[in-house]
Amino acid sequence: MTFKRYHIPIAPAPSRRPWTRVNVHRDLSRCLNCGTCIDSCMYGVHDRRDADTRFMEEPEDHLCRVCFRCVAECPVNALSLEKNSEFTEAGNGLFKPEVLRTIANEAEGGRIPVTGACYRGPFGGQGFDGMWTDMSEIVRPTRDGIHGREYISTSVDVGARPTYLDFRSGGPWTPPRELPIPLVLDAANPGTPPAGILAAITRAAKALETYAIVPARSWPAVGADLQGHVIVRLSDGETTGFEKTAGVEATYRHGGADLVGLRKSLPHSIVSLRVPVTAYDRDAVDMALEAGVDLIHYTCDWKDVDSIDGVNRYIATLRDLHGYLVERAKRDAVTVLASGPIAAAEHVPKAIILGADLVGVDLALYAVMECVPPNHALHLGRFPEEFPLSDVPWATQRVVNLMNAWRDQLLEILGAMGMREVRRLRGDVGRAIFQDEAEREAFADIKVRAPAKEVTVR
Numbered sequence: 262m263t264f265k266r267y268h269i270p271i272a273p274a275p276s277r278r279p280w281t282r283v284n285v286h287r288d289l290s291r292c293l294n295c296g297t298c299i300d301s302c303m304y305g306v307h308d309r310r311d312a313d314t315r316f317m318e319e320p321e322d323h324l325c326r327v328c329f330r331c332v333a334e335c336p337v338n339a340l341s342l343e344k345n346s347e348f349t350e351a352g353n354g355l356f357k358p359e360v361l362r363t364i365a366n367e368a369e370g371g372r373i374p375v376t377g378a379c380y381r382g383p384f385g386g387q388g389f390d391g392m393w394t395d396m397s398e399i400v401r402p403t404r405d406g407i408h409g410r411e412y413i414s415t416s417v418d419v420g421a422r423p424t425y426l427d428f429r430s431g432g433p434w435t436p437p438r439e440l441p442i443p444l445v446l447d448a449a450n451p452g453t454p455p456a457g458i459l460a461a462i463t464r465a466a467k468a469l470e471t472y473a474i475v476p477a478r479s480w481p482a483v484g485a486d487l488q489g490h491v492i493v494r495l496s497d498g499e500t501t502g503f504e505k506t507a508g509v510e511a512t513y514r515h516g517g518a519d520l521v522g523l524r525k526s527l528p529h530s531i532v533s534l535r536v537p538v539t540a541y542d543r544d545a546v547d548m549a550l551e552a553g554v555d556l557i558h559y560t561c562d563w564k565d566v567d568s569i570d571g572v573n574r575y576i577a578t579l580r581d582l583h584g585y586l587v588e589r590a591k592r593d594a595v596t597v598l599a600s601g602p603i604a605a606a607e608h609v610p611k612a613i614i615l616g617a618d619l620v621g622v623d624l625a626l627y628a629v630m631e632c633v634p635p636n637h638a639l640h641l642g643r644f645p646e647e648f649p650l651s652d653v654p655w656a657t658q659r660v661v662n663l664m665n666a667w668r669d670q671l672l673e674i675l676g677a678m679g680m681r682e683v684r685r686l687r688g689d690v691g692r693a694i695f696q697d698e699a700e701r702e703a704f705a706d707i708k709v710r711a712p713a714k715e716v717t718v719r
């Protein structure tokens with residue numbers, strides 16, 4: 262057997278509707294066509310017309326980094342920048358305009374976006390922003406995960422990992438399946454994907470050697486060569502006809518799924534219990550353990566995390582789920598897949614630190630395929646049926662690219678922590694600082710002096 266290092270096949274897949282933060286406006290009544298702005302802008306926004314080089318071409322707004330250098334250096338003040346309202350009003354909740362833009366950049370080439378203008382995001386806040394990954398234990402800062410001088414594993418297991426082998430029961434046992442990345446693509450959230458999107462997501466799952474979750478209604482449309490990479494989400498108590506899938510998924514308190522029956526009828530397939538945050542209780546975990554499922558898929562509807570309170574609840578519940586499994590000494594008896602509010606690369610290690618084994622990507626797939634305004638997928642909360650995706654290879658490549666960019670960022674973080682494999686990060690909350698806990702620790706004992714009594718001067 263030859264060793265094969267995991268490799269994600271990235272390739273350029275340019276955005277068709279590039280995100281434009283500002284409109285660069287040139288006042289033609291003032292412009293001297295002197296070309297000074299061409300030299301001012303190192304991002305190539307300004308150029309001369311090919312057909313007649315005496316005149317300036319329309320600025321390529323989407324390349325602008327808003328540094329204002331050309332505005333300052335134009336000798337006749339002919340240039341101005343205007344906020345692009347289509348950009349500032351795009352997205353919602355976790356998918357803010359800058360997040361959508363970052364996803365698009367990552368999907369274009371599969372690389373980690375570098376702005377060269379320092380980090381301009383928040384340094385604290387609520388939800389995932391209130392959770393800081395702790396690099397203070399860097400042991401070997403020269404380790405370079407991406408370029409492979411030392412190998413860092415991003416492999417995870419799906420299924421129970423027994424601490425010993427017991428041959429007495431004589432029952433069937435399937436070893437856990439190893440995935441080379443801790444990422445699964447969820448095409449079933451929030452609805453039935455149109456044909457082009459389904460094809461792109463399942464093909465990407467195959468290229469990435471992972472799984473795609475698809476709704477039962479979409480199963481007949483999955484190509485024969487992709488079926489082994491598909492987990493089917495059941496919705497109406499269906500139990501048969503899924504022998505060729507990688508697995509099936511039932512939803513807690515929905516559709517009357519018989520988990521024990523599913524486990525018996527598909528002994529060698531993945532059986533997953535989907536637990537939405539709104540339905541979560543510890544009975545769900547007990548039920549999953551008793552039925553012997555491989556996966557607990559903890560998730561939420563996009564509306565559940567549209568507010569910061571929703572994200573905080575999601576985080577607290579994931580910690581509870583992991584903690585309860587540890588308390589019952591059953592943490593290796595089941596794999597936890599967390600999906601829902603995963604909008605950026607940093608959310609992957611954070612979800613793993615909170616207790617997930619692997620992370621599901623769902624709503625970010627909208628942005629990758631440019632299913633954003635004017636299609637308003639993020640506002641509709643579903644893939645619009647009329648979404649015209651005909652270029653499946655382009656969309657597949659963008660999903661693959663995004664996953665490579667996110668994996669590279671995961672490798673960076675593991676390298677900075679001195680970790681050699683992502684499995685060790687699971688539930689390791691010592692690798693994170695929670696802002697509210699840190700503030701309580703630092704400030705809770707500080708006594709506030711009572712205000713001085715009012716003194717009346719006579």
Ligand code: SF4
Nearest residue numbers: 292293295296298335
């Ligand atoms: S620097 Fe100003 S005047 Fe010169 S080409 Fe650019 S916009 Fe026109």
Ligand code: SF4
Nearest residue numbers: 302325326328329331
């Ligand atoms: S503002 Fe900066 S980045 Fe934008 S066009 Fe002018 S020089 Fe280029």
